[in-house]
Amino acid sequence: xxxxxxxxxxxxxxxxxxxxxxxxxxxxxxxxxxxxxxxxxxxxxxxxxxxxxxxxxxxxxxxxxxxxxxxxxxxxxxxxxxxxxxxxxxxxxxxxxxxxxxxxxxxxxxxxxxxxxxxxxxxxxxxxxxxxxxxxxxxxxxxxxxxxxxxxxxxxxxxxxxxxxxxxxxxxxxxxxxxxxxxxxxxxxxxxxxxxxxxxxxxxxxxxxxxxxxxxxxxxxxxxxxxxxxxxxxxxxxxxxxxxxxxxxxxxxxxxxxxxxxxxxxxxxxxxxxxxxxxxxxxxxxxxxxxxxxxxxxxxxxxxxxxxxxxxxxxxxxxxxxxxxxxxxxxxxxxxxxxxxxxxxxxxxxxxxxxxxxxxxxxxxxxxxxxxxxxxxxxxxxxxxxxxxxxxxxxxxxxxxxxxxxxxxxxxxxxxxxxxxxxxxxxxxxxxxxxxxxxxxxxxxxxxxxxxxxxxxxxxxxxxxxxxxxxxxxxxxxxxxxxxxxxxxxxxxxxxxxxxxxxxxxxxxxxxxxxxxxxxxxxxxxxxxxxxxxxxxxxxxxxxxxxxxxxxxxxxxxxxxxxxxxxxxxxxxxxxxxxxxxxxxxxxxxxxxxxxxxxxxxxxxxxxxxxxxxxxxxxxxxxxxxxxxxxxxxxxxxxxxxxxxxxxxxxxxxxxxxxxxxxxxxxxxxxx
Amino acid sequence: xxxxxxxxxxxxxxxxxxxxxxxxxxxxxxxxxxxxxxxxxxxxxxxxxxxxxxxxxxxxxxxxxxxxxxxxxxxxxxxxxxxxxxxxxxxxxxxxxxxxxxxxxxxxxxxxxxxxxxxxxxxxxxxxxxxxxxxxxxxxxxxxxxxxxxxxxxxxxxxxxxxxxxxxxxxxxxxxxxxxxxxxxxxxxxxxxxxxxxxxxxxxxxxxxxxxxxxxxxxxxxxxxxxxxxxxxxxxxxxxxxxxxxxxxxxxxxxxxxxxxxxxxxxxxxxxxxxxxxxxxxxxxxxxxxxxxxxxxxxxxxxxxxxxxxx
Numbered sequence: 001x002x003x004x005x006x007x008x009x010x011x012x013x014x015x016x017x018x019x020x021x022x023x024x025x026x027x028x029x030x031x032x033x034x035x036x037x038x039x040x041x042x043x044x045x046x047x048x049x050x051x052x053x054x055x056x057x058x059x060x061x062x063x064x065x066x067x068x069x070x071x072x073x074x075x076x077x078x079x080x081x082x083x084x085x086x087x088x089x090x091x092x093x094x095x096x097x098x099x100x101x102x103x104x105x106x107x108x109x110x111x112x113x114x115x116x117x118x119x120x121x122x123x124x125x126x127x128x129x130x131x132x133x134x135x136x137x138x139x140x141x142x143x144x145x146x147x148x149x150x151x152x153x154x155x156x157x158x159x160x161x162x163x164x165x166x167x168x169x170x171x172x173x174x175x176x177x178x179x180x181x182x183x184x185x186x187x188x189x190x191x192x193x194x195x196x197x198x199x200x201x202x203x204x205x206x207x208x209x210x211x212x213x214x215x216x217x218x219x220x221x222x223x224x225x226x227x228x229x230x231x232x233x234x235x236x237x238x239x240x241x242x243x244x245x246x247x248x249x250x251x252x253x254x255x256x257x258x259x260x261x262x263x264x265x266x267x268x269x270x271x272x273x274x275x276x277x278x279x280x281x282x283x284x285x286x287x288x289x290x291x292x293x294x295x296x297x298x299x300x301x302x303x304x305x306x307x308x309x310x311x312x313x314x315x316x317x318x319x320x321x322x323x324x325x326x327x328x329x330x331x332x333x334x335x336x337x338x339x340x341x342x343x344x345x346x347x348x349x350x351x352x353x354x355x356x357x358x359x360x361x362x363x364x365x366x367x368x369x370x371x372x373x374x375x376x377x378x379x380x381x382x383x384x385x386x387x388x389x390x391x392x393x394x395x396x397x398x399x400x401x402x403x404x405x406x407x408x409x410x411x412x413x414x415x416x417x418x419x420x421x422x423x424x425x426x427x428x429x430x431x432x433x434x435x436x437x438x439x440x441x442x443x444x445x446x447x448x449x450x451x452x453x454x455x456x457x458x459x460x461x462x463x464x465x466x467x468x469x470x471x472x473x474x475x476x477x478x479x480x481x482x483x484x485x486x487x488x489x490x491x492x493x494x495x496x497x498x499x500x501x502x503x504x505x506x507x508x509x510x511x512x513x514x515x516x517x518x519x520x521x522x523x524x525x526x527x528x529x530x531x532x533x534x535x536x537x538x539x540x541x542x543x544x545x546x547x548x549x550x551x552x553x554x555x556x557x558x559x560x561x562x563x564x565x566x567x568x569x570x571x572x573x574x575x576x577x578x579x580x581x582x583x584x585x586x587x588x589x590x591x592x593x594x595x596x597x598x599x600x601x602x603x604x605x606x607x608x609x610x611x612x613x614x615x616x617x618x619x620x621x622x623x624x625x626x627x628x629x630x631x632x633x634x635x636x637x638x639x640x641x642x643x644x645x646x647x648x649x650x651x652x653x654x655x656x657x658x659x660x661x662x663x664x665x666x667x668x669x670x671x672x
Numbered sequence: 673x674x675x676x677x678x679x680x681x682x683x684x685x686x687x688x689x690x691x692x693x694x695x696x697x698x699x700x701x702x703x704x705x706x707x708x709x710x711x712x713x714x715x716x717x718x719x720x721x722x723x724x725x726x727x728x729x730x731x732x733x734x735x736x737x738x739x740x741x742x743x744x745x746x747x748x749x750x751x752x753x754x755x756x757x758x759x760x761x762x763x764x765x766x767x768x769x770x771x772x773x774x775x776x777x778x779x780x781x782x783x784x785x786x787x788x789x790x791x792x793x794x795x796x797x798x799x800x801x802x803x804x805x806x807x808x809x810x811x812x813x814x815x816x817x818x819x820x821x822x823x824x825x826x827x828x829x830x831x832x833x834x835x836x837x838x839x840x841x842x843x844x845x846x847x848x849x850x851x852x853x854x855x856x857x858x859x860x861x862x863x864x865x866x867x868x869x870x871x872x873x874x875x876x877x878x879x880x881x882x883x884x885x886x887x888x889x890x891x892x893x894x895x896x897x898x899x900x901x902x903x904x905x906x907x908x909x910x911x912x913x914x915x916x917x918x919x920x921x922x923x924x925x926x927x928x929x930x931x932x933x934x935x936x937x938x939x940x941x942x943x944x945x946x947x948x949x950x951x952x953x954x955x956x957x958x959x960x961x962x963x964x965x966x967x968x969x970x971x972x973x974x975x976x977x978x979x980x981x982x983x
Contacts, residue, residue: 302930346959348930352982354959356896403897407954409937456956515933517956 050543053553053580056592056622058637059167059176059667061197062115062123062147070539070555071128071143073573076653077460078248079172079202079660080215081111081255085652086128087498087537088559088572089142092448092506093475097137099149099237100282100316101264102366104338106290106308107255108358108450108457111248115147117241117260117288119195119219121178124150130481130498132386132423132441136318136332136370139390139419141445141477141502149237152182152189152225159184165635165669171642171660172202172213176667191223201247204658205647212247212254212296213657231271237264245296250655251460253294253304262286278320285313301348302519306358308342326376335367339397340449358455360401362413366392366446380429390419392446396453404455410470415452417474419444427483437483444476451506451527456517459508461570461654462608464525465516466508473529476503490545497538505533505563522609531564554579560603570608574601574615574651588627592639594620601651611656616648633671640664750781750826758849758856762787765847765858768826773864775836776871777887777904781826782817784851795851796820797827801862803834805841810834813885813906813914815946832887832906832914834874836866869980875967877974883908884917884967886977889948894955894983901941901953903965916947920974923966926953927978930960958983 054068063082066072074082075090086094096103096114103114127146129137134144153161160183167176178195198216201209220240228234239262246255266282292306314336322328342359368390375383395414396402405413423441430436447469450457454468479500486493508525516523537559544552556577561569580594600615622639645662653659754767768781780799784792798816802809812834817827837843847858871888890902901924905917922941927934941951955961961981967974 344957346931346957351930352959354928354931354957356957400896403895404956406898407896407935407937407956514936517931517933519931 050541050553052582056580056594056620057639057641057665057667058165058635058669059169059174059665060120062118062120062126065120066115066126066128066145068578069126069128070541070557071130072145073559073652075110075571076650076657077109077111077250077655078215078246078254079199079213080217080243080246081113081116081248081258083110083113084115084145085571085573086143086145087130088535088561088569089140089500090571092451093140093142093445095134095138095140095144097144097146098262099147099264100137100318100334101262101284101286102138102312102314102336102338103260103262103286103288104310104312104340104449106288106310106340106342107258107292108306108308108342108454109251109292109459111251111255111292112258112288112290115145116243116258117219117239117262118147119178119193119221119241121180121193121195122147122150122219122221122239124148132425132439132443132479132481135386135388135421135423135443136330136372138334139366139368139388139392139421139443139445141443141475141479141500150191150193150221150223151235152191152223153184154186154189154225154227155184156186161672163669163671165667167637167665167667169199169663169665171663172199174199174202187227189225191221191225193219193221195219202660202663205642205645205661206658207645207661208658210249210657210660212249215243215246217241217243217246228267231274232267232269235264235266235268237262237266239263247296249657250653252297253292253306254296255290256293256295257289257291259290260286260288276319276321279318281315281317283315285311287311303347304344305347306342306344308340308359310338310340312336312338328374330372332370332372333368334370335365337363337365339363356455357401357404358457359449360396360404360413360453360455361398362394362396362401362449362453364392364394364446364449366390382427384425385422386425386441387422388420388443390417390421390446392417392419394446394449394452401453405453405468405470408467413453413470415470417446419446419474423479433487435485435487437485438481440478440480442476442478444474446474447472447506447527454527456524458518458521462508462525462610463520463522464508464510465518465521465523467511467514467524467526469527472506472527473504475506475529477501478503492543493541495538495540497536499534499536502533502535503531504529505531507533507563533561533563533569535559535561535569549584551582552579553582567607568603568605570605570610571652572601572603574613575599589625590623592622592624594622596620598650604651613649613651616646618646618648619643631672635667635669635671637667637669638665753862754845754858754860756858756860758847758854758858761849761854761856763792763849763851763854763856764789765849767845767847767858767860773833773862774867774871775833775864776867777830777832777889779828779830780845781828782847782849783826784822784849786852791822791825792851793822793825794820795822795827795849797829797850798848799829799831800846800848801831801833802844802846803841804844808911810911811914813887813904813916815916832872832885832904833864834872834885835864837862837864869982871979873977873979875975875977877967877969879969879971879974882974884920884974885914886965886967888963888979890950891953891981894961894981896955896957899953899955901939901951901963903941903949905947905949905967918943918945918947919969920949921968922949922951923968924951924953925964925966926955927962927964928957928959929962955981955983 137144264284316334370388421443425439514524813832891899939952941949
């Protein structure tokens with residue numbers, strides 16, 4: 001912490017300067033570093049500027065942070081509990097893991113992706129792999145999102161360190177308090193952290209309160225690290241996350257309680273002199289309980305409770321070896337078992353309760369082996385091969401569950417899927433500082449539990465009840481990506497274009513023969529494989545070091561999607577640009593101005609009753625100040641988001657609910 | 673190649689579905705030497721390799737088990753509702769049912785014993801229920817035991833009581849027995865209750881004015897999923913004659929009245945003998961359901977009715 005620059009640079013994108021023979025790393029990964037790392041550098045690298053761009057609001061939640069990455073968008077149903085999408089691929093199509101561990105949300109309405117059970121304080125970094133690079137994490141067609149857990153520090157002398165921070169955001173009267181403690185010795189370390197957030201109903205750009213947009217949560221994490229041998233580390237993680245009174249203004253229900261219990265034990269050996277430079281094995285288990293109800297909503301003829309439970313246990317082993325100095329091979333084997341169960345009970349005065357399983361009790365076993373091979377072929381060319389074979393087995397485990405599904409003639413509920421995936425990526429320095437990267441591959445994903453077994457799951461998005469289909473085929477995708485980047489000492493410009501063709505695209509298809517269960521629903525849709533869908537898009541970014549103390553970061557993204565009939569796909573983020581200009585005044589103070597411009601989205605999906613969305617432009621102003629005393633580091637972050645109090649909503653927001661208006665935030669932290 | 677890989681995967685998944693507990697246990701066993709090793713400061717190079725191999729092997733194992741729940745086949749619990757000696761014989765007659773007698777279709781089981789107390793296995797048994805309402809009397813539909821051989825010691829039949837006992841009148845059940853060359857009758861007073869949800873309906877045909885009685889036999893224990901559906905149809909020829917009806921067609925439409933929705937893939941009950949019609953009814957959730965039935969005879973729609981099922 002001696003350096004004023006908190007976020008040390010870890011060069012995960014291959015900058016020529018870092019292209020040493022032993023560190024071949026993939027280009028198709030984007031990382032947000034959240035904890036200071038050991039490398040002490042004052043170098044204003046491009047990577048670091050992006051880091052500061054992502055982490056501009058230190059009071060942000062994990063999902064707010066990720067939404068600043070160009071690849072990531074969020075489907076929003078409330079202020080909290082948003083569903084991450086990568087390049088418009090939805091939650092079921094991307095693999096979301098916590099340090100390689102699988103966590104299954106327990107909500108049938110996708111209101112609890114794994115990202116909500118993690119605080120930025122728990123994390124060391126967030127990695128987003130697009131398409132092909134996700135093979136190491138899981139079988140997915142839309143890429144992967146892996147959140148690396150923060151670890152305890154070790155130190156040569158026994159030492160207690162930590163930080164305390166508190167924050168406030170005005171739009172929602174939101175409070176944040178967090179505490180981190182680390183006890184370090186030469187052979188072991190212990191890290192404990194806690195975060196508490198309470199957010200009220202926020203005000204939108206019209207000054208109106210948005211009802212049911214509040215939330216409250218507490219997160220506790222414990223990490224222990226023990227040096228068994230100089231190069232062998234035993235780690236243990238324990239995370240408790242409780243969220244309650246989480247409102248979803250775009251839905252007819254809220255979440256009374258959402259709690260996750262996450263535990264892991266792992267052994268890591270890192271030794272560059274050994275044949276296997278890095279070996280890691282991990283054993284983990286987690287449980288998520290999620291309770292939805294409508295008790296906060298007024299005047300409903302029927303009251304409804306929807307509890308869900310998910311339990312997962314798994315393991316993985318991963319090893320990296322460099323047989324020669326210009327090659328690197330990483331092998332991974334993983335396996336996990338998940339159990340899901342969710343039910344719905346409706347209550348009406350004077351009637352017996354109406355009960356059903358919305359996720360008939362089911363389990364999914366999955367195992368996979370994956371390999372990543374990197375080759376530095378000459379001075380200018382790098383190759384990376386990613387591959388994976390994933391085998392999964394789904395089944396409904398109870399008679400009640402099978403009886404329920406038999407209503408639709410689904411007799412065989414057990415399914416097995418084999419998903420092979422291969423992708424090849426080549427990068428080549430074409431001309432001086434111009435580098436081209438081409439990647440192509442195919443991969444697939446299994447249907448989700450909702451798509452296989454879902455039982456009258458109401459979607460507020462299009463107003464239909466959704467039914468699973470046990471006969472679904474897996475989605476398969478062929479994809480390609482092309483990136484050009486130009487790297488000068490002071491400028492880095494990068495542009496990416498990508499396209500995916502998804503075969504057997506899974507989508508709910510209206511079945512007029514079925515009657516809707518939910519009062520007011522338009523009908524019933526059954527998940528079906530459609531011939532194909534096409535998703536494409538482009539991203540561009542500029543990082544420009546105008547002077548040593550002034551930097552410009554600008555990102556641009558566009559997504560396009562259409563189905564077999566040429567109709568637009570729903571939930572497509574429109575053209576969007578975020579530009580930020582940061583100026584340092586000395587080493588202690590910086591000020592950053594930011595604009596966010598989003599075009600209108602008129603390619604809306606009629607089939608999903610999706611509405612077009614208007615474009616908008618937002619202005620933000622942020623500033624940070626840091627003061628070091630002998631033993632302490634004080635930090636002050638403040639800013640105004642949406643300065644002009646614009647009334648707006650994003651295209652991926654459900655239910656025509658406006659986003660927060662002007663928001664002033666203030667965050668103070670003290671590190672020791 | 674791929675097939676081989678898949679087989680390996682599946683074998684791994686299937687063969688070793690260890691519980692999490694045993695995994696943790698084994699992990700402890702593997703790790704514990706290190707703690708000892710730390711104390712002694714002994715390098716444990718070989719152990720590490722063994723450990724890592726063991727751990728990577730464990731990673732292939734998936735926990736989990738198929739908790740297939742097996743329900744035991746229920747045994748029939750006979751309840752004795754009457755007993756006595758058939759008039760003019762020494763045959764002891766015992767009358768059983770499986771549940772309390774209610775308005776609607778009631779299976780009745782008769783056990784017969786001779787003077788020595790030995791079970792009679794061969795007999796002809798018939799029922800004659802009678803409602804005495806003071807000013808008038810009437811019978812009700814019956815199903816006499818079809819065989820003169822006892823099944824597991826009992827002669828099974830059924831009586832469809834058309835109203836409950838009470839102030840309006842009381843029921844008696846005559847059981848006529850013909851066995852060992854003798855014929856006699858046991859007259860047993862029986863009490864008929866009205867069930868919580870009605871299991872018997874009647875309607876007057878819109879086509880020819882016939883009065884029909886429709887009894888719901890199944891589902892007895894409704895569940896979410898596919899349920900057997902069975903009704904029995906009778907008509908009133910006279911106050912003492914209620915024969916089975918075999919020539920109707922039935923359309924079934926379940927409905928949840930509070931929610932206003934139905935359920936898919938139901939099978940209309942069709943005649944399967946003796947006035948019984950069998951089909952399938954699907955429930956997608958618990959709660960109150962209406963089983964809407966539309967009856968048609970050869971000339972057209974005879975009428976509509978519904979049964980309530982609440983579970």
